[in-house]
Amino acid sequence: MKLSILIPTDFSNNAKSAINYAIKLYQEQECTFYLLHAWSVKTNNRTYITSNFVDTSKEEAKIKLKDFKNNIESLNANKKHTFKTIFSTNKLIDAINCNLKDFSIDQLFMGTKGVTKAKEQWFGSNTVNTIKKINQCPIIVVPDEYNFKPLKQIAFATDYNRHFGDELITIKAFVKLYDSKLQVVHVCKKNTLTDNQNHNLTMLQANLSDIPHNFNWMTDELKKTEEITNFIKLQDIDALILINYNHGFIENLINEPVIKNVVSYPDVPLLILPYKD
Structure with missing residues (x-):
């Protein structure tokens, strides 16, 4: 099966990190990579902008996108990979939404700059908005400047409060890419589960029977983000899977101020799965 992958780019280093990771992650897979640039005119505090200035700026961005693609192609000799460009004058979220449908996108890759001092958040604003508003794939x-390594250990954080659906298909496909071991992580203050949690745990155990996995229970002595980050470091985890529930772990991750304790946040690629009740 050929994958269709959408990667927004503003030509920054963190966008390049996302592209490089995607290329290496799927080096054995047939893929079409769509490089999306959502263009808007940069005013530089001008009080009056001529149409000539706008047209010139737009053409320069189109050339830059073409050169960007050509440079990636020149560095990637993998015949299984095809690169295409998408130039859009829509806002980033609108451009992503539109092209997810138009090109039947399977996955969306985003780079993140790490902690931004202005926002005091782990993710940049574009990444935050995308996580909040895109739930189709x-x-x-x-992470910026992240060096790819084969996925040997993948963590999946869950509280067992909701039933598991199609997202398990994606998790298992991700694990099978590199014959990884899935480390299921549950962080909780209590040492017992509710009937609903036990039911969901039993269902998960049955569904994971055909892949290598472990179940891990961690006491909630610290913030969940800190507990999971400690687990990632301890187990040498290569990627973290999260399901994007409302009012869940991801909301804490993208909204909490983190400047005071940067080391307590995951510094591995995150696979964020949409949840459809």
Whole structure:
């Protein structure tokens, strides 16, 4: 099966990190990579902008996108990979939404700059908005300058409060890419589960029977983000899977101020799966 992958780019280093990771992750898979640039005119505090200035700026961005693609192609000799460009004058979220449908996108890759001092958040504003507003396909968030390594250990954080659906298909496909081991992580203050949690755990155990996996229970002595980050470091985890529930772990991750304790946040690629009740 050929994958269709959408990667927004503003030509920054963190966008390149996302592209490089996607290329290496799927080096054995047939893929079409759509490089999306959502263009808007940069005013530089001008009080009056001529149509000539706008047209010139737009053409320069189109050339830059073409050169960007050519440069990636020149560095990637994989015949299984095809690269195409998408130039849009819509806002980023609108451009993503439109092209997810038009090109039947399977996955969306985003780069993140890490902590931004202005926002005091782990993700940049574009990544935050995308995670909040896009739920049609999995999103893979790649830390800036992250060096790819084969996925040997993948963590999946869950509280067992909701039933598992189609997202398990994506999790298992991701695990099978590199014959990884899935480490299911549950962080909780209590040492017992409710009847609903036990039911969901039993269902998960049955569904994971055909892949290598472990179940891990961690006490909630610290913030969940800190507990999971400690687990990632301890187990040498290569990627973290999260399901994008409302009022769940991801909301805490993207909204909490983190400047004071940067080391307590995951620094591995995140696979964020949409949840449809």
